[in-house]
Amino acid sequence: MNEHRIEIVVNGRKRxxxxxxxxxxxDVLREDCxxxxxxxxxxxxxxxxxxVLVDGDxxxxxxxxxxQADGAEVTTIEGVAPxxxxxxxxxxxxxxxxxxxxxxxxxxxxxxxxxxxxxxPRPTDAEIRSALSGNxxxxxxxxxxxxxxxxxxxxxxxxxxxxxxxxxDIRPPSVPVAP
Amino acid sequence: MKPAPFAYEAPTTxxxxxxxxxxxGEEAKVLAGGQxxxxxxxxxxxxxxxxxxxxxxxxxxxxxxxGSTMVIGAMTRQATIERDPTLRAAIPVLREATRxxxxxxxxxxxxxxxxxxxxxxxxxxxxxxxxxxxxITVIGPAGPRIIEAADLYxxxxxxxxxxxxxxxxxxxxxxxxxxxxxxxxMARREGDFATVGVIAGVTLADDRISRAALALFGVGATPxxxxxxxxxxxxxxxxxxxxxDFGETLAQRLDPPNDVHASTAYRTRVAARLVAEALDxxxxxxxxxxxx
Ligand SMILES: Cc1cc2nc3c(=O)[nH]c(=O)nc-3n(C[C@H](O)[C@H](O)[C@H](O)COP(=O)(O)OP(=O)(O)OC[C@H]3O[C@@H](n4cnc5c(N)ncnc54)[C@H](O)[C@@H]3O)c2cc1C
Ligand code: FES
Ligand code: FES
Numbered sequence: 001m002n003e004h005r006i007e008i009v010v011n012g013r014k015r016x017x018x019x020x021x022x023x024x025x026x027d028v029l030r031e032d033c034x035x036x037x038x039x040x041x042x043x044x045x046x047x048x049x050x051x052v053l054v055d056g057d058x059x060x061x062x063x064x065x066x067x068q069a070d071g072a073e074v075t076t077i078e079g080v081a082p083x084x085x086x087x088x089x090x091x092x093x094x095x096x097x098x099x100x101x102x103x104x105x106x107x108x109x110x111x112x113x114x115x116x117x118x119x120x121p122r123p124t125d126a127e128i129r130s131a132l133s134g135n136x137x138x139x140x141x142x143x144x145x146x147x148x149x150x151x152x153x154x155x156x157x158x159x160x161x162x163x164x165x166x167x168x169d170i171r172p173p174s175v176p177v178a179p
Numbered sequence: 180m181k182p183a184p185f186a187y188e189a190p191t192t193x194x195x196x197x198x199x200x201x202x203x204g205e206e207a208k209v210l211a212g213g214q215x216x217x218x219x220x221x222x223x224x225x226x227x228x229x230x231x232x233x234x235x236x237x238x239x240x241x242x243x244x245x246g247s248t249m250v251i252g253a254m255t256r257q258a259t260i261e262r263d264p265t266l267r268a269a270i271p272v273l274r275e276a277t278r279x280x281x282x283x284x285x286x287x288x289x290x291x292x293x294x295x296x297x298x299x300x301x302x303x304x305x306x307x308x309x310x311x312x313x314x315i316t317v318i319g320p321a322g323p324r325i326i327e328a329a330d331l332y333x334x335x336x337x338x339x340x341x342x343x344x345x346x347x348x349x350x351x352x353x354x355x356x357x358x359x360x361x362x363x364x365m366a367r368r369e370g371d372f373a374t375v376g377v378i379a380g381v382t383l384a385d386d387r388i389s390r391a392a393l394a395l396f397g398v399g400a401t402p403x404x405x406x407x408x409x410x411x412x413x414x415x416x417x418x419x420x421x422x423x424d425f426g427e428t429l430a431q432r433l434d435p436p437n438d439v440h441a442s443t444a445y446r447t448r449v450a451a452r453l454v455a456e457a458l459d460x461x462x463x464x465x466x467x468x469x470x471x
Contacts, residue, residue, distance in 0.1 A: 002184065002187075004187065020184065021184075022182045022183065024221075043221050051284055059287050060214075060288070063218065064213060065187070065213075067232075068189075116283065133282050133368070134281065134282025134370055
């Protein structure tokens with residue numbers, strides 16, 4: 001069989017698997033690692049349900065093959081809670097703000113929000129909407145999800161979202177360039 | 180759906196990658212960020228005997244200045260281009276365009292080389308390459324060669340690269356001081372490919388236009404430049420240019436596609452407006468650059 005042996009660190013734990021190259025990372029996580037929190041909606045990059053962190057970056061795990069993750073560190077929804085039955089602040093905010101109904105899209109949203117707020121802790125509303133644009137939800141109408149992100153920003157910074165201009169809005173300096 | 184089986188090769192150098200591709204012949208395909216190729220495989224629109232994955236070829240991931248160009252390796256991620264401070268200062272249009280590509284999760288994997296090689300007629304990077312007069316370096320069994328952006332595309336998602344060639348880098352000329360660029364696009368939803376997109380660039384010298392570039396995407400089989408109309412801008416006082424008129428004139432030369440996303444008439448109207456806005460904004464930026 002055309003199988004490759006791979007080693008991935010998933011949520012801090014080393015996992016090995018023997019996979020066909022065509023098996024996408026999402027299926028490796030779900031079937032070989034038995035971590036079914038990562039959901040597959042469209043399987044072709046449109047819905048964002050399968051979002052996981054690979055070496056810290058939010059990516060679509062349906063658009064990456066498991067063999068490509070050999071040697072990488074992956075964080076899935078199973079790895080975001082602090083443990084002992086507690087929720088992470090992002091998860092708790094989704095619950096508080098009605099950020100989920102059926103929950104199918106939620107793992108992808110939670111991972112996306114976690115990566116987004118790590119990079120931009122004080123986003124404006126426009127930036128929050130933009131950051132969520134790659135995740136589809138068929139239930140909530142998105143308002144509760146946006147409210148959840150705003151709640152996390154308030155809790156973490158003590159300020160309302162967008163209280164300070166985020167660095168990304170500052171115009172780049174012009175520099176002298178070669179003729 | 181799931182992709183059909185394929186053999187997987189993960190070379191670590193460019194020369195290994197060239198050999199790998201050559202040894203499989205036409206049945207192999209290069210895999211970069213996978214953000215266009217994997218959907219094609221998953222939907223079974225195509226199948227290949229082998230994929231040659233460039234993700235472990237470290238020498239293709241770089242941004243560096245070479246004389247008056249910024250050279251970017253093919254495997255540089257779109258997210259890296261979005262954040263790179265040197266690029267932001269030297270080729271601001273690249274960052275502006277990058278932010279319009281898909282979503283953060285797409286840009287974390289998608290690469291410059293993949294986007295340019297894929298050549299979607301509604302994609303941003305091919306149009307930026309065309310507007311800035313970029314050059315593309317490719318390498319095959321016969322060695323490297325350079326292709327002008329203007330000679331790269333010969334149809335929708337079709338390039339003049341041979342099947343055994345790999346795109347290794349794109350060199351973007353740094354336009355001289357007093358230049359301004361702007362990107363404007365209309366997409367149905369944030370992150371979608373453009374229904375119509377425009378990139379405008381101008382250089383001002385003593386308030387007169389000394390260089391101009393206009394590239395449109397989403398309006399034809401390939402991104403398009405409008406050199407004759409650009410020529411009409413040259414020498415003009417920047418205050419004498421009427422962007423709205425210019426947009427109308429340019430739109431008359433278009434024959435954009437009529438499809439489920441937009442009609443020909445609608446695309447033409449949108450193009451006229453976006454050309455006007457992009458030209459206006461590019462002139463403003465150039466003006467600010469000359470006075471600052
Ligand atoms: C939801 C979604 C939204 C998107 N929105 C946009 C958008 O708004 N604008 C936009 O421009 N793109 C968009 N994309 C596409 C994205 O930008 C892709 O990343 C890009 O088109 C291809 O780059 P890649 O690195 O992912 O290449 P891949 O998908 O790996 O490859 C694409 C093609 O290029 C070939 N190729 C790749 N690298 C090379 C190379 N170095 N040499 C020779 N051939 C090569 C491959 O063989 C393949 O045929 C979107 C994608 C998704 C899933
Ligand atoms: S399942 Fe990956 S984006 Fe939809
Ligand atoms: S909660 Fe059901 S799809 Fe989002």
